[in-house]
Amino acid sequence: MKFNYRSVPIGELCQGIYDGPHATPAPSDSGAIFLGISNFVNGKLNLSPSSIRYISEEDYPKWTKRVTPKAHDIVFSYEATLNLYAIIPDGFHGCLGRRMALMRPDEDVVDYRFLYYHMFSPAWREEIERYKVNGSTVDRIPLVSFPSFRVDLPDMRTQKAIADILFAIDQKIDSNSKVNDNLQQQAELLYHERFETVDRDKLPVGWRIVRLGDVATISKKSFNPAKEPEMLLEHYSIPAFDEAHFPVFEPSTAIKSNKFIVDDSCFMISKLNPTTKRVWKPYCLTENAVCSTEFIVYKAKSQEITDFLYSVIDSASFSDFMCSHVTGSTGSRQRTTPSDTLAFELVLPNAEEIAEYQGIVSPMFEQIKCNATENDRLKRLRDSLLPKLMSGEIDVSGIQL
Structure with missing residues (x-):
């Protein structure tokens, strides 16, 4: 870790970490989106019409009592299928599905894109292995453990520079x-x-x-x-x-x-x-x-x-x-x-x-x-750059995007 990085519990970088519902609502032909594990595709939410499930607008308040997802939230899975992450896009109207939760980054202290990309780094995978519970049927991460996950955090300018590089590649993809x-x-x-x-x-x-x-x-x-x-x-x-x-x-x-x-x-x-x-x-x-x-x-x-x-x-x-x-x-x-x-x-x-x-x-x-x-080629470039950027091995201080 570079000298200007500091190890911070992720709980200090988020306004909150919220659990989703523990049941499945009745389906509807239209209304609000009900996210499922199948909507995670390559680090993003697939919200194409053929992949979306809906709940009625009447049921929507019931299924967002714990949290209503909003833009820049980071949604993730914590049971059975681990290591799935995505950013809630602008204009999203829906709720979380089972075995899903979200983090709401405090954007005064962390760039939400930097935090998202950090979740694909070797350091984050080590935290997953550290806290993972091997169940008799499925593996899970107790949600109470997530605030203790540590992030090697540079200053905000460096965070934004790292996020800009990776985000530019993803935008081209x-x-x-x-x-x-x-x-x-x-x-x-x-x-x-x-x-x-x-x-x-x-x-x-x-x-x-x-x-x-x-x-x-x-x-x-x-x-x-x-x-x-x-x-x-x-x-x-x-x-x-x-x-x-x-x-x-x-x-x-x-x-x-x-x-x-x-x-x-x-x-x-x-x-x-x-x-x-x-x-x-x-x-x-x-x-x-x-x-x-x-x-x-x-x-x-x-x-x-x-x-x-x-x-x-x-x-x-x-x-x-x-x-x-x-x-x-x-x-x-x-x-x-x-x-x-x-x-x-x-x-x-x-x-x-x-x-x-x-x-x-x-x-x-x-x-x-x-x-x-x-x-x-771009995906392989991004995946090779990501751990080096996150660890500080690549110095981005002189990069202007």
């Missing part, structure tokens, strides 16, 4: 992610307007109705890690999709089951629980790209229509088809049989129309790949 979401939505809308709304009884000249199996095949070329030499794999998994929409790079010795081999001519969709759409056009940043066997891997019979067919499986009509062809009795383990998907009927335009469409969307898909790759 957020900006890239928003651009990618927008590009994806534009491509989906363009496909829908051009090909899903067309009258199938009055198709333009040269257009026809085909089955997916007429224009694409399912690739099952597999990789057995037990039979191959050790190598670094570019692994497209369900968790990697859900966490960051980016592959994980890991040694083949860390992978225990067979995978499908993919290349840049592939496009794929998860057959597991198709109500949650997971469609991926692999980036293939290396020559050793593989994916989970929970994905159905397609290849166009003519590579000239690959991006068009990717849009087909990314469409709402294909998603509905997948959901109507599931097996399994429980919602947690329903799957679509890959061969059944080849019966899906689609409108196949003439070559000129496909070329025009791909001329628009293919650059979009390439930009999505570039932004996702940049985000991965």
Whole structure:
């Protein structure tokens, strides 16, 4: 710790540390947001419409008796799933969920962003291990322990400089992610307007109705890690999709089951629980790209229509088809049989129309790949800088942002 840092109990840096409700309210179609553990994604709150649960405005006062979250509060989990943190954004209207609490930083003595980033530092993880209670079913941190957690605190100017550096990186990551979401939505809308709304009884000249199996095949070329030499794999998994929409790079010795081999001519969709759409056009940043066997891997019979067919499986009509062809009795383990998907009927335009469409969307898909790759680099940069900034190993006194 640098000489101008002082060790301070976090209780002295907060106006209060508040527990959330210990029960779950009745759901509502609208009203106030009821936060859950699933809303924590990569250190932020995912408040997209599809991820939000609501409680009624009539119930809202009951569930905010202990605390009403407001902007700059730091919300966190303290039981079962530990090490989840996020900042309450401006304009938030909602309440905490079970096993959640929040800290309200005293912004006269600590920059709330600095305190938030400190929670991702090795020093904070050591405090977690120090106070963690291993229960018979779940681990937890007694909420009464949190005020005793110690923070190595520099002066306010240094706090703000550190927070500014890390926040600038996160803002660029957020900006890239928003651009990618927008590009994806534009491509989906363009496909829908051009090909899903067309009258199938009055198709333009040269257009026809085909089955997916007429224009694409399912690739099952597999990789057995037990039979191959050790190598670094570019692994497209369900968790990697859900966490960051980016592959994980890991040694083949860390992978225990067979995978499908993919290349840049592939496009794929998860057959597991198709109500949650997971469609991926692999980036293939290396020559050793593989994916989970929970994905159905397609290849166009003519590579000239690959991006068009990717849009087909990314469409709402294909998603509905997948959901109507599931097996399994429980919602947690329903799957679509890959061969059944080849019966899906689609409108196949003439070559000129496909070329025009791909001329628009293919650059979009390439930009999505570039932004996702940049985000991965930025995240690794942030994660490498954070402990060095927090410990004072990197001196920020001369930095002007």
